[in-house]
């Protein structure tokens with residue numbers, strides 16, 4: 416049985432570069448998790464660790480680094496919105512992953528407010544608005560558990576079906592149905 420821990424005394428036969436390389440072989444979708452700071456300014460960061468947790472009650476989660484400036488800025492609002500990026504939004508993936516959490520991440524980005532007030536990025540594949548249910552510390556990350564309060568997947572993609580953005584081995588790509 417594993418237990419929650421923050422220590423770094425795990426004996427492993429591999430280093431963190433190898434861990435990162437192997438885990439990079441697991442493809443993920445790409446989201447921008449957004450929220451508002453106390454002064455009402457929008458914040459957001461690129462997150463691949465988004466996951467659905469529970470249907471009843473509806474819960475989702477994601478894992479920001481313990482020292483994440485973006486999470487610290489938005490945490491006190493008690494809510495966040497997950498934006499699932501489309502394969503036309505690779506520029507937003509890199510823009511919201513750039514270190515240094517200043518307001519410029521939202522420059523030239525079209526967005527509107529979710530019911531919580533958190534930003535919904537225009538033309539994202541889907542958005543999921545949440546209130547923070549719990550925050551657990553796990554190793555060098557938090558696990559933020561959110562109760563879903565509103566969600567939709569009705570963005571305008573110029574009449575075309577939305578296509579998600581995928582991340583694999585450090586690069587971005589698209590989804591190809593195989594059956």
Ligand SMILES: Cc1cc2nc3c(=O)[nH]c(=O)nc-3n(C[C@H](O)[C@H](O)[C@H](O)COP(=O)(O)O)c2cc1C
Pocket residue numbers: 445460461462463464465478479480482483484485486508509511512513514515516582
């Ligand atoms: C595809 C992709 C997925 C990412 N997923 C995560 C993640 O799940 N958790 C995390 O803490 N950082 C993740 N990052 C890195 C953050 O986006 C990046 O460190 C960002 O600068 C964090 O903002 P902050 O420094 O203001 O906290 C990801 C980056 C990319 C490009």
